[in-house]
Amino acid sequence: MITLYHAKECPFCARVRIVFEEKRVPYKSVEVDLNAPPEEVSRLNPRGLVPIIEENGFVVRESAIISEYLDDRFPEPSLMTWLPEKRAKIRLLIESCDADFLGPFYRLRQTRREEEQEKARAAIMPVLEYLSRELKGKKFLLGNFSMADIAFAPWMIVLDRLPGLGREQIPEPVAAWIEALRARETIGSDPYWQGLLAREEPLKRAG
Structure with missing residues (x-):
């Protein structure tokens, strides 16, 4: 095991x-x-x-x-798919999460300075716009739930708790996706999300 x-x-x-x-x-x-x-x-x-x-x-x-x-x-159910184009798309989305999204996410979560918060929000918005385009007409990033959704999920489900990023600031396709992520049993039942529901504290970063 x-x-x-x-x-x-x-x-x-x-x-x-x-x-x-x-x-x-x-x-x-x-x-x-x-x-x-x-x-x-x-x-x-x-x-x-x-x-x-x-x-x-x-x-x-x-x-x-x-x-x-x-x-x-454990290939079933597949979360990466076996189609080369879709596998490449998933890897690009994961790379965008790790390289473009997480840095400003943590800066916005941790700083109390309004000027720094504004810079962090400005860095997050292009990622949200990119995701909004990818989500157009779809429930999840590739249509079916995939590794790309999992890559973003732990941070996306708390996005509207960040300063100045309420529901009205989040593009509608992304907001609907966030609700779909929260509703998915494997995400909603995870102790990370359950712990956040029970308390409000800065997210800890590991690796």
């Missing part, structure tokens, strides 16, 4: 848990305290970050890499 080292409050770990649940693949759960990770985590990942999966000495780290590995290892 695969062992997953993770933290309930880590959005990157939520990505991987969602993939496990979508695949209905059982795993051994090892919860990690992000403030005091055990030596085992540092042994498996020199960066000391989670999520990590391990099976019979084989170790994979980084949420996007773990997610794609799980999709290859």
Whole structure:
């Protein structure tokens, strides 16, 4: 059985848990305290970050890499698809999330300076406009639920809690997508989202 080292409050770990649940693949759960990770985590990942999966000495780290590995290892239901064009599109969307969206998301979440918040919102809006175009006429980014949706989900489901980004500032296709993400059982039941519903605190960043 695969062992997953993770933290309930880590959005990157939520990505991987969602993939496990979508695949209905059982795993051994090892919860990690992000403030005091055990030596085992540092042994498996020199960066000391989670999520990590391990099976019979084989170790994979980084949420996007773990997610794609799980999709290859357990191909049904497919979250990456086998069509080269769609796989490329999914990877481009994941890259946009990690490279273009997460930085300003965390700046907006963490700063109290109005000027810095405005800069962060200005950086987020082009990503939302890009996603709005991709979502036109679709419930999810590729039509069917995919790894691209999972990549964005832990942050998108709290987007309207960010300063100055209420429902009225979010493009309608993105707002409808956010509601669809929240309604999906594998996302709505994840401890990350459940924890956020129970409390309001800055999101912790792992890796």
